[in-house]
Amino acid sequence: MSEDSTITILADRRESVSGLLPRLQELGAHVKVGDLEIGAFVISGAVAVERMTAAEFVESIMDGRLFHKAGKMQLNFARSVFLIEGDVYSTRAPIAREAIDGALSFLVCVEGASVLYVRNPTATAERIYSLAKQAQKNLGHDMAFQRVKVSPGRQEALFSIESFVGIGPSTAVKALEGFRSVFAFVNASVQQLMSISGIGQKKAERIYNSIRWEDGQENEPGGQQDSSPSGTQHRE
Template structure:
């Protein structure tokens, strides 16, 4: 398998302490490790995997962290996958079976997440590889790597640009070099976007239109004027 054909997976630096990364390296995965904004593995530009041991998963239900975390991932990624390693019902945590299954149902129905159960880290790594292969086969995309703390300057501008749907690290850098700033990118015309290497007509039009979509309030929603400060 050539370098260009390798499956690329972005992993959070916390996973460096687990045997999963070594197994993925053995599977010839192109690994990029850093501080992910949310999630443990980004396996495509819009697909994230959150891996938890059974004990961690149950603890996150009890603390309420699971629900906050899932909501953030739902906003950021089109597909959210929770991978649970181990048996949820033998953790020894003081939690009812109904509470566990209620959380699983909530993740599946409300969040729309996929929930997978794996026996051990090796099985987890193998499944992450298979998921990434399915997500990346036939797709010409660069998975977005959303970092945590970002220094000011070029990295901050690039981080903002990479937040655009369909823009990953390589294209984000090309855009910044061409447009010189986030402001220049957001205000670029379709023809100007077409001049950037890696952007075709369809993507240029999609990016241009995404910056010009006006917010449509939901039925019964209060307008922003209701929250404006009263004049002094």
């Protein structure tokens, strides 16, 4: 393959240990490794790919990360693809089948994402290469790493608030309307956080604690303690 027709794939640094990169290179791809803010791979300026095992996919539904991730991908790329390795219905995670179905439907119908299933990492690499080859037909220019551009202002503020545990899109909107800024939100007391519909005491304490946690402390930071049982997730 000539240099002009080489398929270039941008890979997030966390994929360096996945075993996918050597296979992509064997297939003929030029792989550039760096720090991507969203997605595991960027296969063109318009298409980002997130690779997840079935267990990781289900876990991201349970803790809400999937929906935040999908929103950022949709905001910054014309097309987003979720590659899932394995069977999402056979992970033995404590989640209802309806919740998985709902998450998949949300990705496709609301976020406009494509969801593809693959058997294993080798199949994942081959699928990514095939997608990149199609996406880069007649591309005509080099790809380069760049930070994901989130629209400044309200959208950026909402994504910042959604990044906190237990805060989904609807609660983020209420929080921003109530506090008016991310700065006011992160400096709020437990009582002030509880003034937002959808944030109860336990969730407010957990948000308060997570903002004030310092590296090197025990799992539960000092001050306002999270009184929820160990391992319990409070989600919307």
